[in-house]
Amino acid sequence: MGATYRALCDHGYAALTMQDIADESDKSTAALHYHYDTKEGLLLAFLEHLYERFTEKYGDVEGDDAVERLVGFVDGILCQSNLDDPEGFQTALLEIRAQAPYDAAYRERLAKFDAFVTDRVESVVADGIAEGTIREDVDPGDSAAFVATLIDGVNTRRTTIGDTGGGTRRTFLAYVREHLVAPGADVTVDDWSGDDESDDSPETTPTERDGGAGA
């Protein structure tokens, strides 16, 4: 699984071969083929493995209240501090996502990540309503869809244009502060656990935006 991760980061999905994965491991391609008939089969197992890691890591986010847990959850997923080469990985993941319409098995695995995120957000928002930190008229399901969409948007936009600026993060916090937090609730939504200036993107890279837009 580690070799698959490294090979995906280095080669992307489309160009990836079983040989690339074997080269990153101490296995031969014959040994890989013994366990997995095809590249797709290996990648489905890899997505299962990622899902287990992901749900383990984000299944139980700490925080004094639901608002802090929600912000910490989104922060953790977007910061990807646990990943080596997050850009390479997100690029490969976007390629796999683009295969989903053609491939029910990929679609099913990817939908599990989405369902995990929406279920977690829905449950944290419902907890917040019950404990009085989140407004009663907030719809947990709508908030969950919104957060899942934002996460997908940040990852896609980062992959396409590189650095995405801190605006999305700041506006997400404003959304939490103004739309979710119950009036008078004793919660603060001032900062992320990460460095505020470090932005949506784990690594700031030059973008084509200025040049492209001005041309």
Add this chain to the structure above:
Amino acid sequence: MGATYRALCDHGYAALTMQDIADESDKSTAALHYHYDTKEGLLLAFLEHLYERFTEKYGDVEGDDAVERLVGFVDGILCQSNLDDPEGFQTALLEIRAQAPYDAAYRERLAKFDAFVTDRVESVVADGIAEGTIREDVDPGDSAAFVATLIDGVNTRRTTIGDTGGGTRRTFLAYVREHLVAPGADVTVDDWSGDDESDDSPETTPTERDGGAGA
């Protein structure tokens, strides 16, 4: 350009050949190669053509006030009512986006779309602040990044899991209503110009979510 669009929708990006594009047109592959050396060259010209169409269509959205123009702008981009086969097209576009980190020319073209969206939103929000329909403490740049991220998120999530439910749209409207609209401003943000129940997705398709999440 029409043939390129249809061929992309039918075959996706990775599998697309000059022959596929020729088959959709009245040209031979030799004639295509006369104008474009490679598939990439043809697709760069196609992205330029799309950009011209896109900026023409969304460069001047009608509305009585800035809030209405902002909602109409986002609505128009997400509804894609002008596209044949929006799902096929978004899938191909996601594949091209996943190529951006490897290909500066694609990245530059795609960044122009992003810059157009953020520039438009920034300018509409600034107009709203000036006319008094949008709160003075709203940051136009942050709002623009947020809207661009949401649009990318809706498109990516649709491609990956199919139907995405109406929650994102409803929450976007709540964001506009609660975060952007100036207190006492005479604007309404109750509905989209599209059918409210028709959801984020132009076509409702079954998803793997229920089955995947419960397994």
